[in-house]
Amino acid sequence: MSVYTSVSDDEMRTFLRDYHLGRFIGLQGIAQGVTNSNYFVTTTQGRYVLTVFEAMTQAELPFFLDLTQHLSAHDVACPAPIARIDGRLDSMLASKPACLVTCLSGKDTSSPSEQQCFHTGAMLAKMHLAGTEFPQTMPNPRYISWWHEASNRLLPFLNEEDKHLLLEEIDFFDTHNRADLPEGIIHADLFRDNVLLDGEQVAGFIDFYYACNGNFMYDLAIAVNDWARRADNHLDQNLQQAFFRGYESIRTLTTDEKDYFPIAQRAACIRFWVSRLLDYHFPQVGEITFIKDPNVFRDLLLSLRQ
Ligand SMILES: Nc1ncnc2c1ncn2[C@@H]1O[C@H](COP(=O)(O)OP(=O)(O)OP(=O)(O)O)[C@@H](O)[C@H]1O
Numbered sequence: 565m566s567v568y569t570s571v572s573d574d575e576m577r578t579f580l581r582d583y584h585l586g587r588f589i590g591l592q593g594i595a596q597g598v599t600n601s602n603y604f605v606t607t608t609q610g611r612y613v614l615t616v617f618e619a620m621t622q623a624e625l626p627f628f629l630d631l632t633q634h635l636s637a638h639d640v641a642c643p644a645p646i647a648r649i650d651g652r653l654d655s656m657l658a659s660k661p662a663c664l665v666t667c668l669s670g671k672d673t674s675s676p677s678e679q680q681c682f683h684t685g686a687m688l689a690k691m692h693l694a695g696t697e698f699p700q701t702m703p704n705p706r707y708i709s710w711w712h713e714a715s716n717r718l719l720p721f722l723n724e725e726d727k728h729l730l731l732e733e734i735d736f737f738d739t740h741n742r743a744d745l746p747e748g749i750i751h752a753d754l755f756r757d758n759v760l761l762d763g764e765q766v767a768g769f770i771d772f773y774y775a776c777n778g779n780f781m782y783d784l785a786i787a788v789n790d791w792a793r794r795a796d797n798h799l800d801q802n803l804q805q806a807f808f809r810g811y812e813s814i815r816t817l818t819t820d821e822k823d824y825f826p827i828a829q830r831a832a833c834i835r836f837w838v839s840r841l842l843d844y845h846f847p848q849v850g851e852i853t854f855i856k857d858p859n860v861f862r863d864l865l866l867s868l869r870q
């Protein structure tokens with residue numbers, strides 16, 4: 565149950581005084597989610613989602629809230645932040661940063677259909693295009709210099725084979741990365757659990773808290789590595805192709821981008837192999853985290869190298 569910060573009805577009534585959302589009716593904790601506390605909030609005007617941020621600071625929030633406001637205003641399916649009466653999108657609740665966003669219909673899936681991959685790919689392309697007009701920038705906090713530094717911390721914990729593989733892959737990306745391909749705002753964490761689906765359609769992307777500037781193919785690779793990944797950690801080519809067809813129904817890929825895709829896929833494996841290894845070997849004190857299996861991305865990497 566991911567409700568680390570309990571919010572009382574009275575606290576919620578006080579919080580809602582800062583918004584034009586009518587009268588408070590009810591509050592219901594949301595079980596899914598790992599990092600933050602999430603609630604459905606019902607008022608006389610409708611249903612909203614309240615997020616209380618457990619790790620992020622209030623100063624870090626505006627970029628992500630401004631971004632989702634921009635994207636939702638440009639027809640990208642995602643929650644729109646609700647502005648307070650004073651115009652701010654971010655707020656504080658129980659001494660932690662918090663925000664209210666629109667409530668989307670739909671739910672995530674762990675076994676997507678080709679149609680769902682198609683529509684998610686199409687929405688990702690739409691997001692990439694809409695993001696080109698977003699004026700703010702954010703460097704990727706989990707990219708090349710991050711995994712170089714992180715791998716130094718991790719090496720003593722890895723067996724010889726994994727050590728070799730990680731170093732070889734980091735070196736491979738250092739020598740094969742391309743900085744000249746189309747880039748802009750990327751989601752950077754578009755796993756299956758970050759997309760709410762309404763039947764075959766996308767109800768909305770959620771969890772933009774790793775969004776940053778980056779290469780579009782890298783973003784597509786992160787998504788495909790999860791959406792098309794089978795239980796045996798090999799990729800289902802039909803799902804991968806459906807994702808690509810959807811993406812290309814909105815934004816045409818250049819030959820250079822297509823050639824770069826397998827390289828981006830391997831980089832996306834490093835990214836999540838390393839972050840899961842860090843969560844496993846260096847769990848944050850006081851942070852409640854469900855550790856996800858790091859070996860999934862090592863095994864996917866091995867299958868992509870074949
Ligand atoms: N805008 C929304 N509309 C409807 N449901 C939402 C919305 N935002 C979040 N949810 C629901 O809340 C759940 C948890 O949200 P989310 O995955 O963002 O949690 P988190 O703890 O903030 O992030 P993470 O799990 O990635 O660490 C989602 O699976 C979804 O069911």
Ligand SMILES: N[C@@H](CCO)C(=O)O
Binds near residue numbers: 753755839856
């Ligand atoms: N999507 C990530 C967790 C959030 O960054 C993973 O599955 O490792």
